[in-house]
Amino acid sequence: MAIIPADFELPLQLHPVKLSDMFSLNGVSKRFGSFTALHPLDVAFREGETSVLIGPSGCGKSTLLKLMIGLLKPDSGTIHFNNQPISPTNIQILRHQMGYVIQEGGLFPHLSVEQNITVMARHLDWSISDIRQRLADLSALTQFPENLWSRYPLQLSGGQRQRVSLMRALMLDPKVLLLDEPLGALDPMIRADLQQDLKEIFNQLEKTVVLVTHDMGEASFFGNEIILMRQGKIVQKGTIKTLVNQPTDPFVKDFIQAQRQVTVIEGNNP
Amino acid sequence: MSRHSLIRFCFVALAVPLFATRPTDDPIVVGSKKFTESVILGEIIMQTVQQTSFEAIHRRELGGTRVLWNALQGGDIHIYPEYTGTIRKEILAGVAMDSGMAALREALRTQGIGMLSSLGFNNTYALGMLTRTADTLHINKISDLKRFPDLVLGFTNEFMDRSDGWPGLKQVYQLPHTNVRGLDHDLAYRGLANGNIHVIDVYSTDAEIDYYQLKILEDDLMYFPEYQAVILYRLNLDSNAPEVISDLKMLLGTIDASAMSQLNSQVKLERKPESIVAAKWINETFGVTPTIEVKSRWQRIWQHTLEHLFLVTIALGAAILLALPLGIWSAYHTKTGQGILAVVGIIQTIPSLALLVFMIPLLGIGGLPAIFALFLYGLLPIVRNTYTGLKSIEPGIQESATALGLPWLSVLWKIDLPLASRAILAGIKTSAVICIGTATLGALIGAGGYGQPILTGIRLDNMGLILEGAIPAAVMALAVQGLFELSERWLVPRGLRLKRSD
Ligand SMILES: Nc1ncnc2c1ncn2[C@@H]1O[C@H](COP(=O)(O)OP(=O)(O)OP(=O)(O)O)[C@@H](O)[C@H]1O
Ligand SMILES: [Mg+2]
Numbered sequence: 108m109a110i111i112p113a114d115f116e117l118p119l120q121l122h123p124v125k126l127s128d129m130f131s132l133n134g135v136s137k138r139f140g141s142f143t144a145l146h147p148l149d150v151a152f153r154e155g156e157t158s159v160l161i162g163p164s165g166c167g168k169s170t171l172l173k174l175m176i177g178l179l180k181p182d183s184g185t186i187h188f189n190n191q192p193i194s195p196t197n198i199q200i201l202r203h204q205m206g207y208v209i210q211e212g213g214l215f216p217h218l219s220v221e222q223n224i225t226v227m228a229r230h231l232d233w234s235i236s237d238i239r240q241r242l243a244d245l246s247a248l249t250q251f252p253e254n255l256w257s258r259y260p261l262q263l264s265g266g267q268r269q270r271v272s273l274m275r276a277l278m279l280d281p282k283v284l285l286l287d288e289p290l291g292a293l294d295p296m297i298r299a300d301l302q303q304d305l306k307e308i309f310n311q312l313e314k315t316v317v318l319v320t321h322d323m324g325e326a327s328f329f330g331n332e333i334i335l336m337r338q339g340k341i342v343q344k345g346t347i348k349t350l351v352n353q354p355t356d357p358f359v360k361d362f363i364q365a366q367r368q369v370t371v372i373e374g375n376n377p
Numbered sequence: 378m379s380r381h382s383l384i385r386f387c388f389v390a391l392a393v394p395l396f397a398t399r400p401t402d403d404p405i406v407v408g409s410k411k412f413t414e415s416v417i418l419g420e421i422i423m424q425t426v427q428q429t430s431f432e433a434i435h436r437r438e439l440g441g442t443r444v445l446w447n448a449l450q451g452g453d454i455h456i457y458p459e460y461t462g463t464i465r466k467e468i469l470a471g472v473a474m475d476s477g478m479a480a481l482r483e484a485l486r487t488q489g490i491g492m493l494s495s496l497g498f499n500n501t502y503a504l505g506m507l508t509r510t511a512d513t514l515h516i517n518k519i520s521d522l523k524r525f526p527d528l529v530l531g532f533t534n535e536f537m538d539r540s541d542g543w544p545g546l547k548q549v550y551q552l553p554h555t556n557v558r559g560l561d562h563d564l565a566y567r568g569l570a571n572g573n574i575h576v577i578d579v580y581s582t583d584a585e586i587d588y589y590q591l592k593i594l595e596d597d598l599m600y601f602p603e604y605q606a607v608i609l610y611r612l613n614l615d616s617n618a619p620e621v622i623s624d625l626k627m628l629l630g631t632i633d634a635s636a637m638s639q640l641n642s643q644v645k646l647e648r649k650p651e652s653i654v655a656a657k658w659i660n661e662t663f664g665v666t667p668t669i670e671v672k673s674r675w676q677r678i679w680q681h682t683l684e685h686l687f688l689v690t691i692a693l694g695a696a697i698l699l700a701l702p703l704g705i706w707s708a709y710h711t712k713t714g715q716g717i718l719a720v721v722g723i724i725q726t727i728p729s730l731a732l733l734v735f736m737i738p739l740l741g742i743g744g745l746p747a748i749f750a751l752f753l754y755g756l757l758p759i760v761r762n763t764y765t766g767l768k769s770i771e772p773g774i775q776e777s778a779t780a781l782g783l784p785w786l787s788v789l790w791k792i793d794l795p796l797a798s799r800a801i802l803a804g805i806k807t808s809a810v811i812c813i814g815t816a817t818l819g820a821l822i823g824a825g826g827y828g829q830p831i832l833t834g835i836r837l838d839n840m841g842l843i844l845e846g847a848i849p850a851a852v853m854a855l856a857v858q859g860l861f862e863l864s865e866r867w868l869v870p871r872g873l874r875l876k877r878s879d
Contacts, residue, residue, distance in 0.1 A: 173776070176780050178776050178779060178780060199782050199784060200782070202779075202780060202781065202782035203782045205780070207776075207777065207780035207781075209773050209776070209777065210773075211771075211773060213771075213773040213774050213776065213777030214774075214777075215774060215777075215778070215792055215796075215872075216774075216796070216872050216873060217792075217795045217796055217870035217871075217872040217873050218870070218872060219872065226781065226783070226791065227781045227782060227783065230783060230787060230791075259871070259872035259875055260872065261872065261875050262875065272777075275781070279782075
């Protein structure tokens with residue numbers, strides 16, 4: 108279980124935090140043994156915006172997300188959430204304001220759809236009627252049929268599972284959504300459907316979203332802002348236009364180039 | 378006895394070791410070793426004590442000299458039959474003393490143990506021949522063997538190896554024989570009967586002496602040590618229960634070697650229960666009729682089932698209570714966890730008999746040490762399965778649970794344990810089956826259970842008795858296995874029992 112140890116220390120705050128930043132990371136780095144997964148980096152995610160993390164496999168995207176939700180403890184630097192530095196003492200409460208979705212959904216196989224979505228609300232002693240109401244709202248939002256509430260994760264399709272995972276993340280109406288390749292395991296048709304639905308949900312909810320993807324097309328579809336990473340470092344941050352027109356590093360061009368070719372090949376084989 | 382047997386069993390199992398010095402109105406506990414003669418003597422002693430105002434119980438077929446001696450010293454038993462040679466060579470080995478009963482009695486007295494005089498026979502090694510052969514060759518004493526160097530001698534391996542066995546015998550009597558074979562006791566009798574072997578070693582009260590019509594050769598040079606049968610008792614009986622001791626004194630000198638051989642033969646070869654053989658002997662010798670209770674087969678099975686269940690449930694329950702937290706701890710604290718797994722694994726490698734005997738000095742005899750040993754054996758499967766069950770949960774699932782903001786205890790209780798439930802249940806099931814099997818050894822230290830008829834059956838070479846313990850034990854193991862499979866239905870969450878097919 109990744110819980111931040113009690114001896115976690117808060118370094119001196121070196122960078123002023125902008126009020127409109129939902130997340131701000133200052134000098135955050137992470138090592139696994141002798142391997143540096145993230146070099147010290149500074150990055151902020153603005154309130155209400157959808158940011159996309161993209162980069163080759165192993166560049167540290169998931170690691171960054173796990174640091175933000177406190178599943179990993181940074182080796183250096185501070186992470187502010189909503190202007191509060193996160194620490195082992197407050198992370199559990201702060202998590203109520205974050206929704207987290209991973210590639211395979213991370214659904215609890217022993218719990219029904221309904222139980223999966225409401226486990227946290229029940230832990231917080233919400234009233235039955237509140238839980239029912241919220242569940243119905245979310246089902247409508249994510250277009251998940253209510254008659255499947257009593258099913259178990261194993262009895263759902265991949266796309267349905269991701270919708271349930273999203274409902275679970277949204278149950279407590281969090282301020283931010285951290286989505287780690289939420290569509291990564293789906294086949295292209297369902298994926299396109301869900302991309303569209305997700306975008307509509309994001310627009311409707313006006314939440315701060317940080318989404319990880321492999322796919323440049325998906326990145327530009329969702330992101331106001333795209334953050335391109337490579338080997339534990341942020342290479343460039345900006346809109347898709349900026350990345351295409353003003354690459355700061357040859358890698359940016361190469362990465363976009365490679366992604367385009369893939370798209371073309373995909374396009375030829377519908 | 379039968380109505381209160383479980384209560385009494387619980388009492389003896391749990392209370393006795395806790396109160397080494399017992400109040401005098403508790404029953405007198407007679408012990409015996411796991412060979413027929415000792416059981417018969419134990420039965421005679423118990424029935425004699427029952428003639429007094431004291432209640433008596435017989436804890437029969439305990440593991441061996443050490444077990445009985447420790448139990449006697451610890452107060453778990455109060456009286457048991459022993460042999461002077463065993464006292465001298467095993468119990469008081471290393472204690473310097475003169476020969477003779479008086480010196481022995483004095484040495485025991487310093488340990489708080491009293492010894493009555495001989496019951497009337499000396500059960501020692503002896504050499505035996507078919508009476509027919511011996512008479513033809515005019516052999517009466519061991520010295521006579523010297524004249525027949527071509528005779529084939531067949532000895533048990535123990536007798537061949539012991540310094541007070543064949544090596545010393547050969548030297549003292551200057552025996553010239555070269556054709557000496559080491560072999561199993563039963564085979565020796567058979568070899569004797571068909572003429573391949575002419576002389577064998579026996580105990581002077583063996584049941585077979587009568588049956589095979591053996592002649593015991595006189596030990597004319599007095600080579601073999603004395604193994605007079607005597608009664609050992611806790612000295613505090615002298616003051617707490619003087620009438621018991623005075624009644625037991627009536628037994629002294631009343632059983633000679635051939636009488637003992639007869640009694641042994643009635644049990645071993647005629648297959649009569651020890652209690653009946655003992656009662657009959659008491660009746661013939663003293664004219665009193667002991668009331669003995671002979672249980673039917675079903676009564677015995679029922680009693681052994683209760684005893685066995687008692688051992689297994691308590692041991693398994695305790696094992697679950699400790700092993701679950703240990704397994705959970707190990708899964709989340711890799712370093713100490715490996716240590717815990719190693720220790721629990723090592724416990725599992727201790728031979729069960731050794732573990733049982735280790736327990737006696739700490740916990741006495743009876744149910745408590747057996748339960749403790751079973752408890753130790755029960756740990757590993759549960760700890761290991763809990764550990765692997767938790768370890769094999771997909772990290773994404775645990776991370777998702779933590780990311781929701783659930784505190785770790787809720788993650789453990791609501792997510793991790795249900796997901797590991799199948800593995801944990803399988804561990805408990807394995808543990809239960811191991812416990813049921815191993816508990817049969819508990820009879821060796823007086824814990825009762827299905828091991829009791831098995832032990833008796835082995836001793837008497839009685840397949841019926843062996844099966845009386847083995848079959849119910851197997852049935853219990855199967856039943857428990859079935860029970861666990863059923864319990865999966867309500868302990869393992871439905872979502873985990875689904876097939877992908879929908
Ligand atoms: N628990 C861990 N122990 C050791 N190394 C790790 C651990 N978690 C991640 N890493 C390493 O850190 C690096 C970054 O991992 P991360 O999961 O953040 O990559 P990613 O960008 O999400 O890749 P992908 O697109 O394949 O999901 C990788 O090289 C990975 O092998
Ligand atoms: Mg990743």
